[in-house]
Amino acid sequence: MVDLGYKKIITTPHIMSEYYPNTPDRILNGLAALRASVNNACIEVELEAAAEYFVDETF
Numbered sequence: 001m002v003d004l005g006y007k008k009i010i011t012t013p014h015i016m017s018e019y020y021p022n023t024p025d026r027i028l029n030g031l032a033a034l035r036a037s038v039n040n041a042c043i044e045v046e047l048e049a050a051a052e053y054f055v056d057e058t059f
C-alpha cells in the first residue's frame with residue numbers, strides 16, 4: 001500500500017457485544033502489535049485505530 005502512496009492507515013474493528021466483543025484495551029493492544037510488526041518489516045506508514053460500533057442494547 002505504501003508503494004501506492006498510502007501514508008496512513010486507520011483500522012476500524014467492529015464492536016458488537018455478542019459477535020465482536022472488542023474493548024479499547026484489546027483494540028489498542030492489537031494496534032501496538034501491528035505497529036511493532038510494521039516497524040520490524042521496515043514499512044513506513046502511520047497506523048491508528050478507531051472502531052465501528054453496532055448500535056444494540058449494550059451501546
